[in-house]
Amino acid sequence: MDARPDSLPVKERDTPCRSVAGPTLGILDGMARSTEPSTKAVKEPGRLKQMWQVFQMTRRYDSSAVWIILLALLLPILLGVLLGVLLGNGNGFVIALWILVGVMAGLVTGLAVLSRRAERAAYGQIAGQPGAVGAVLRSGLRGTWTGGEMPVAVNGKTQDAVYRAVGRGGVVLISEGPAGRTKRMLEDERRKISRILPNVPVTFVNVGPDADAVPLHRVPRELARTKKVLTKAEVLAVKNRLASLNTSLPIPKGVDPFKVRPQRSR
Structure with a gap:
C-alpha cells in the first residue's frame, strides 16, 4: 500500500523543513554579521596620519616646502646641541637638557612652517575660482x-x-x-x-x-x-x-518669488 504525504506522521513531515531552514538562517546570520562592520562609522585618522596626509598634499603642490620644513626642524636641534656643548661644561645632564630643548623647538618650528605652507598650497588649488x-x-x-x-x-x-x-x-x-x-x-x-x-x-x-x-x-x-x-x-x-546695511543680492529680472503661484495638481 503506497504511503501518501497526508498519511505521514507530523514529525516526519516537519523534518525536511528544519533541514532547509537551519542552513538558510545560518547564512542570513552570517550575512548580517559580515555587513555589521560596514555599518559602523569609519574611524577618523589619527593625528600623525593627518599630519602625514597634510605633508603629502603640501609636497605635491609645493616641492620646495620639503627643504624649508626640514631646515626649520633641524636648525633648532643643531642649535640646541651647540649650546649644550658650549654651556654644559661636560655635564651630561645639561647637554641632554639643551638637546631636548632644541628638539622641542625644532618640532614646534617645523609644524608651524608646515601649517603655513599647507595653507598656501590649499589656497593655490582654489585660486582663480569663484568664491x-x-x-x-x-x-x-x-x-x-x-x-x-x-x-x-x-x-x-x-x-x-x-x-x-x-x-x-x-x-x-x-x-x-x-x-x-x-x-x-x-x-x-x-x-x-x-x-x-x-x-x-x-x-x-x-x-x-x-x-x-x-x-x-x-x-x-x-x-x-x-x-x-x-x-x-x-x-x-x-x-x-x-x-543693518542691505546686502541682499539682486534677483534676476522676470522672477518675483513673492508672486509665484504653486501649480495645481491635476
Missing part, C-alpha cells in the same frame, strides 16, 4: 579681522564679486576679478558704507589676474598690514552698523 576669497575670509583671518563668506556684491554675467572684511584697520573691500571690471563695484560699496560710517576708512584690495593683484594666500597678511585706527569696541560697533 575663493570667501573661503579665505571664512577660515584664514587672524586677530580682530572678520569677514563673510558671502559676497556683498556680485556681477552675474562675469561672476566678479566684492567681499567685505572688518577689523581694527577699518573696512576692507576685497574684489575678486580683474581690477578694471570690479572698480565700479568697489566704488558703489564704498558709497554705501560712507553713508552710515562716514569716519571709518575704507580700503580696497584686489585679488585677480592683474600683475599688481594680491595673491590669494597673502590676503590675511594684507589685512594685517593696514593701519590700526579702531579700538576693539569700535570694531564691534562698526560690525553692528554694517549688519
Whole structure:
C-alpha cells in the first residue's frame, strides 16, 4: 500500500523543513554579521596620519616646502646641541637638557612652517575660482579681522564679486576679478558704507589676474598690514552698523518669488 504525504506522521513531515531552514538562517546570520562592520562609522585618522596626509598634499603642490620644513626642524636641534656643548661644561645632564630643548623647538618650528605652507598650497588649488576669497575670509583671518563668506556684491554675467572684511584697520573691500571690471563695484560699496560710517576708512584690495593683484594666500597678511585706527569696541560697533546695511543680492529680472503661484495638481 503506497504511503501518501497526508498519511505521514507530523514529525516526519516537519523534518525536511528544519533541514532547509537551519542552513538558510545560518547564512542570513552570517550575512548580517559580515555587513555589521560596514555599518559602523569609519574611524577618523589619527593625528600623525593627518599630519602625514597634510605633508603629502603640501609636497605635491609645493616641492620646495620639503627643504624649508626640514631646515626649520633641524636648525633648532643643531642649535640646541651647540649650546649644550658650549654651556654644559661636560655635564651630561645639561647637554641632554639643551638637546631636548632644541628638539622641542625644532618640532614646534617645523609644524608651524608646515601649517603655513599647507595653507598656501590649499589656497593655490582654489585660486582663480569663484568664491575663493570667501573661503579665505571664512577660515584664514587672524586677530580682530572678520569677514563673510558671502559676497556683498556680485556681477552675474562675469561672476566678479566684492567681499567685505572688518577689523581694527577699518573696512576692507576685497574684489575678486580683474581690477578694471570690479572698480565700479568697489566704488558703489564704498558709497554705501560712507553713508552710515562716514569716519571709518575704507580700503580696497584686489585679488585677480592683474600683475599688481594680491595673491590669494597673502590676503590675511594684507589685512594685517593696514593701519590700526579702531579700538576693539569700535570694531564691534562698526560690525553692528554694517549688519543693518542691505546686502541682499539682486534677483534676476522676470522672477518675483513673492508672486509665484504653486501649480495645481491635476
